[in-house]
Amino acid sequence: MLIRLRVNGEWREADVWPGSSLLFALREELGLPGSKNACEQGECGSCTVWLDGELVCSCLVLAAQAHERTVRTVESLSEGDRLHPVQEAFLEAGAVQCGFCTPGLVVAVTDLLERDPSPDELAVREALAGNLCRCTGYAKIVDAVGLAAERRREGAW
Amino acid sequence: MSTQLRERVRGVVGESAPRIDGVPKVKGTFAYGSDLWHERMLWGATLRSPHPHARIRRIEVGDAVAAPGVHAVLTADDVPGKKLYGLEFADTPVLAWDRVLYAGQPVAIVAAETPELARRAVARIVVEYEVLPAVTDMERALDPAAPKLHEWGNVLRHVRIEHGDPDAEAEVWVEGYYETAMQDQAPLGPEAGLAIPAEDGGVDLIVSTQWLHVDRQQIAPCLGLPEEKVRLTLAGVGGAFGSREDLHMQIHACLLALYTNRPVKMSYDRRESFLAHVHRHPSRIWMRTGASREGKLVNVRARLLIDGGAFASSSPAVIGNATTFAAGPYEVPNALIEGTAVYTNNPPCGAMRGFGAPQVCFAHEAQMDRLARELGIDPIELRLMNAVHTGSVLPTGQVVRGSAPVREVIELARSASLPPEPEPPPMRHPMTLPGGAGNVGRGEGLRRGVGFAVGYKNIAYSEGFDDFHQARVTLAAGPGGPVVEVHSAGVECGQGFSTVLAQVARTELGVDRVTLHAADTQLDSAGSTSASRQTLMGGGAVQLACAAVRQELFDRARSRVGVTGALSLADGWVLAEGVRAVEIADLLETPITATRTFHHRRTTPLDERGQGDVHVMFAFAAQRAVVEVDVELGLVRVVQVVSAIDAGRAINPQAVEGQSEGGTAQGLGLAVMEELQLRDGVIANASFTDYLIPTILDMPPVRTEIVEVPEPDVPFGAKGVGEHATIVSTAAIVAAIRDATGRELNRAPVRPDDVVGLRLPASSASWPPAPDVPGQEPLPAYHGVARGQSALTQSS
Ligand code: FES
Ligand code: FES
Numbered sequence: 001m002l003i004r005l006r007v008n009g010e011w012r013e014a015d016v017w018p019g020s021s022l023l024f025a026l027r028e029e030l031g032l033p034g035s036k037n038a039c040e041q042g043e044c045g046s047c048t049v050w051l052d053g054e055l056v057c058s059c060l061v062l063a064a065q066a067h068e069r070t071v072r073t074v075e076s077l078s079e080g081d082r083l084h085p086v087q088e089a090f091l092e093a094g095a096v097q098c099g100f101c102t103p104g105l106v107v108a109v110t111d112l113l114e115r116d117p118s119p120d121e122l123a124v125r126e127a128l129a130g131n132l133c134r135c136t137g138y139a140k141i142v143d144a145v146g147l148a149a150e151r152r153r154e155g156a157w
Numbered sequence: 158m159s160t161q162l163r164e165r166v167r168g169v170v171g172e173s174a175p176r177i178d179g180v181p182k183v184k185g186t187f188a189y190g191s192d193l194w195h196e197r198m199l200w201g202a203t204l205r206s207p208h209p210h211a212r213i214r215r216i217e218v219g220d221a222v223a224a225p226g227v228h229a230v231l232t233a234d235d236v237p238g239k240k241l242y243g244l245e246f247a248d249t250p251v252l253a254w255d256r257v258l259y260a261g262q263p264v265a266i267v268a269a270e271t272p273e274l275a276r277r278a279v280a281r282i283v284v285e286y287e288v289l290p291a292v293t294d295m296e297r298a299l300d301p302a303a304p305k306l307h308e309w310g311n312v313l314r315h316v317r318i319e320h321g322d323p324d325a326e327a328e329v330w331v332e333g334y335y336e337t338a339m340q341d342q343a344p345l346g347p348e349a350g351l352a353i354p355a356e357d358g359g360v361d362l363i364v365s366t367q368w369l370h371v372d373r374q375q376i377a378p379c380l381g382l383p384e385e386k387v388r389l390t391l392a393g394v395g396g397a398f399g400s401r402e403d404l405h406m407q408i409h410a411c412l413l414a415l416y417t418n419r420p421v422k423m424s425y426d427r428r429e430s431f432l433a434h435v436h437r438h439p440s441r442i443w444m445r446t447g448a449s450r451e452g453k454l455v456n457v458r459a460r461l462l463i464d465g466g467a468f469a470s471s472s473p474a475v476i477g478n479a480t481t482f483a484a485g486p487y488e489v490p491n492a493l494i495e496g497t498a499v500y501t502n503n504p505p506c507g508a509m510r511g512f513g514a515p516q517v518c519f520a521h522e523a524q525m526d527r528l529a530r531e532l533g534i535d536p537i538e539l540r541l542m543n544a545v546h547t548g549s550v551l552p553t554g555q556v557v558r559g560s561a562p563v564r565e566v567i568e569l570a571r572s573a574s575l576p577p578e579p580e581p582p583p584m585r586h587p588m589t590l591p592g593g594a595g596n597v598g599r600g601e602g603l604r605r606g607v608g609f610a611v612g613y614k615n616i617a618y619s620e621g622f623d624d625f626h627q628a629r630v631t632l633a634a635g636p637g638g639p640v641v642e643v644h645s646a647g648v649e650c651g652q653g654f655s656t657v658l659a660q661v662a663r664t665e666l667g668v669d670r671v672t673l674h675a676a677d678t679q680l681d682s683a684g685s686t687s688a689s690r691q692t693l694m695g696g697g698a699v700q701l702a703c704a705a706v707r708q709e710l711f712d713r714a715r716s717r718v719g720v721t722g723a724l725s726l727a728d729g730w731v732l733a734e735g736v737r738a739v740e741i742a743d744l745l746e747t748p749i750t751a752t753r754t755f756h757h758r759r760t761t762p763l764d765e766r767g768q769g770d771v772h773v774m775f776a777f778a779a780q781r782a783v784v785e786v787d788v789e790l791g792l793v794r795v796v797q798v799v800s801a802i803d804a805g806r807a808i809n810p811q812a813v814e815g816q817s818e819g820g821t822a823q824g825l826g827l828a829v830m831e832e833l834q835l836r837d838g839v840i841a842n843a844s845f846t847d848y849l850i851p852t853i854l855d856m857p858p859v860r861t862e863i864v865e866v867p868e869p870d871v872p873f874g875a876k877g878v879g880e881h882a883t884i885v886s887t888a889a890i891v892a893a894i895r896d897a898t899g900r901e902l903n904r905a906p907v908r909p910d911d912v913v914g915l916r917l918p919a920s921s922a923s924w925p926p927a928p929d930v931p932g933q934e935p936l937p938a939y940h941g942v943a944r945g946q947s948a949l950t951q952s953s
Contacts, residue, residue, distance in 0.1 A: 017271065017273055019273070020273075027192070028194075033185070033188070033191075033192040033194075034184070034185020034186065035185070036189075036191075036345070036346075036395075037191055037347065037424075037426075038345040038346065038347070038395070038427065038845075039427045039844070039845045040426055040427065041427065041844060041845060041846060043844070043845035043846055044345065044845055046345060073185070074184070074185040075184070075185055075186075077184075078183075078184045083180065083183060083184070087183035087184065088183075090179075090183050091175055091176065091179045091180070091183060092175075094173065094176075094811040094812065094814070094815055096176060096179055096182050096183060097396070097651035097652060097653070097815055097819065098344070098345065098346060098394060098395045098396040098397075098650060098651025099178070099179075099182030099183070099187055099393075099395070099651065100189065100344075100345040100346040100395030100396060100651075101345050102182050102183055102185075103183075103185040106183055106185075122586055122588050122589070124853075125588070125853045125854050126588065126854070128853045129852050129853055129854050130852075131852075131853070132345065132845065132850060132852060133345070133853075134342075134343055134344055134345050134396050134398075134819075134822075134823075134850060135345075135396050135651050135652075135815075135819045136815060136818060136819050136822075137815075137817075137818030137819040137820075137821055137822035137851075137856055137859060138818075138822070138851075138852075138853040138856045139814075139818045139856070139858065139859055140811075140814070140815060140818065141853065142853070
């Protein structure tokens with residue numbers, strides 16, 4: 001079936017199998033493999049994107065459900081060589097190892113800080129409880145959120 | 158002064174240099190195996206056995222072949238070359254014929270236009286099985302009456318270490334029995350790769366793995382191709398932790414690509430990932446520890462059993478490690494330690510971070526706590542009193558030659574300040590309670606406990622194995638100044654190995670711009686990214702290659718510019734007697750390239766008494782864990798971990814912390830939640846819904862203390878740091894839960910039932926008998942089974 005959706009500001013069309021997830025459509029039909037596929041069961045958050053401004057696990061959304069809607073993915077955050085402050089904070093804090101969880105986390109953290117620029121540590125942990133990372137033990141991810149929040153309060157974005 | 162600061166080369170050894178692969182990873186453009194794509198690409202899928210042990214009566218593929226979009230359906234008959242492969246021994250079928258030995262074993266493969274069509278075609282393959290009695294218990298495997306899984310029986314390797322006088326009497330003995338569960342590495346990136354048929358009849362494979370050359374060594378004979386026609390390039394690796402040491406989709410994708418003459422991608426989903434890679438061995442350990450009244454260890458007697466599952470994988474090396482480390486990092490004059498790896502019809506087990514050491518650490522540290530109680534000595538003092546140091550003799554007779562700061566790691570882990578006592582529950586945020594917001598108690602049952610563990614393991618491969626690493630360094634002029642390119646087949650799994658290579662190159666050549674060539678099989682082997690070995694081995698190879706490049710630079714400086722005296726490099730310049738003489742860039746009208754291979758010092762196999770100089774060097778770790786337990790609800794929260802890491806030298810302190818924190822998370826997982834549950838040999842929880850790994854809510858702050866006592870005679874004095882934390886954290890956390898609850902808790906993971914006393918401690922009737930074996934070698938070796946990786950030799 002043919003779907004039409006606005007991805008990262010651009011209207012795109014994709015011919016998808018009716019059972020396919022939004023994640024599959026993004027990765028395999030629309031050339032946007034930044035959203036990852038660690039579980040495809042809604043358990044890990046590696047596929048996190050915005051659908052009409054709300055965070056969703058794109059593996060749990062049918063591609064067809066995104067028809068005529070707006071999707072924003074990790075690929076929208078950087079512009080050429082210019083990284084988003086959240087991405088910069090992840091690098092500075094050492095919050096990236098294998099990086100497979102990173103796109104989902106960067107999206108989730110950006111969303112959190114756009115809503116609440118000063119989350120306390122418990123709020124951070126609660127907000128990210130659905131994002132699994134197998135490499136870092138999360139300590140440096142918490143540091144990265146702190147760093148990014150500081151920059152947000154300083155008006156970096 | 159300020160100019161000098163600006164020009165100083167950044168990101169050298171000892172600095173927390175930013176990751177060299179960081180930017181594409183945060184942008185989402187880093188290409189993992191599952192992200193690969195090719196024109197006209199087909200998708201592969203695998204049919205796996207549902208039975209742990211069965212005879213294959215018939216395989217009917219007609220329906221699948223006729224299904225829409227299907228280009229190939231292959232079974233064992235279609236494997237053109239050798240039908241068996243394996244990491245240490247070739248005992249594993251590429252595709253099963255005649256018999257399946259575990260639930261999840263590949264039986265047939267399909268290539269189709271889309272993943273969905275491939276999955277549907279798999280469902281149309283009919284296999285008629287005759288179910289056979291399965292051996293799903295590791296002690297039962299030793300029973301002579303049990304079904305024999307391989308021609309040579311069910312014993313894979315039996316290691317016997319006899320040291321001093323194993324009958325030596327001691328004034329005080331403590332005895333314990335311990336079990337650890339089957340753990341999964343659960344890297345977030347699924348097993349994936351893309352095979353592209355080549356015009357020369359060969360194949361190019363881009364794949365997420367841990368050792369390209371040993372993959373190739375196993376793949377090529379099965380395809381019936383010479384090695385040079387099988388070319389591998391590394392795809393991005395989404396974590397590994399040992400799970401990618403064995404082949405997964407490599408041979409299957411190559412077979413399908415060669416058969417269809419189309420590129421074929423295979424990418425497992427989470428369920429298949431759980432079925433397709435090896436796991437951490439479940440263990441059973443019986444141990445008696447004898448000491449003098451004053452607390453000096455006199456004798457350790459231990460019996461270890463690990464479940465290797467259906468095929469050998471790296472179990473022979475794992476049991477070698479577990480047995481040699483079973484007495485802990487302590488001086489023990491007399492010992493008899495016997496370890497057996499057995500075959501069963503359970504899923505194969507192999508490498509996982511720690512490689513046999515976490516299981517024995519769980520046992521020897523519980524024994525030390527028992528002994529301390531029995532003797533009335535402070536448990537940490539008891540450890541300090543017996544800790545090995547440089548010059549100590551291990552139970553294998555091996556002398557610890559290198560740095561052994563065991564006392565230092567113990568002191569640092571114990572002296573860190575304890576976290577403040579929590580507020581009473583009504584004042585506390587419910588998220589901070591054991592079990593988090595799900596804790597419905599009123600806090601009457603909250604108890605705090607503190608646990609401690611010390612452990613050690615080897616760096617690099619052991620028992621005579623020469624796991625060399627080759628690297629090529631090219632120094633060339635670039636538009637913005639000289640550029641170094643580093644090429645090695647070493648695999649970056651996320652731990653920061655490639656950044657370490659860049660730091661070494663910057664340090665050695667005084668040039669800050671470093672690029673990395675993709676890891677591939679154009680160069681010789683780099684060895685595996687495992688055994689915490691790549692900092693030592695890759696760092697060593699790059700250092701050697703840089704030294705050769707530097708020599709050529711100096712020759713050019715002397716002959717072309719006429720500089721004299723002692724030369725050195727710094728910040729883009731050649732210095733003569735410490736004074737800037739000529740810019741490096743001015744000497745690079747042609748690039749300078751050098752290829753060098755680093756070997757670690759030779760070790761020896763275990764002799765008939767289990768004695769030998771078996772390990773290259775050792776790394777030590779100590780952790781103190783603080784937990785809070787709700788003893789009524791059986792819920793545990795880890796409050797704090799102090800992790801003291803013997804790094805030799807921290808090449809990148811931030812990355813060392815990352816290994817300490819991430820390794821602690823995996824140890825915490827095995828302590829309180831992670832267990833692959835088998836029902837009659839079938840994994841019952843092959844999903845992230847049912848197999849839980851620590852989330853950000855489960856992780857406490859981890860305070861890392863890095864101890865830097867350089868290892869002599871190795872580059873920068875650096876030891877690897879990949880496994881330290883994982884070795885000790887399970888033991889430390891479970892000890893803390895024992896302290897909080899007063900219960901025996903001799904099995905990891907600890908479950909709520911254990912905490913509240915609904916489940917009795919694990920028990921065992923008696924120590925299993927030692928099997929009758931010809932010697933210390935793995936049994937397949939005595940039966941002429943082809944060796945895997947140990948035959949790899951340097952070709953240039
Ligand atoms: S891939 Fe969507 S939540 Fe895991
Ligand atoms: S960095 Fe590997 S999963 Fe998070």
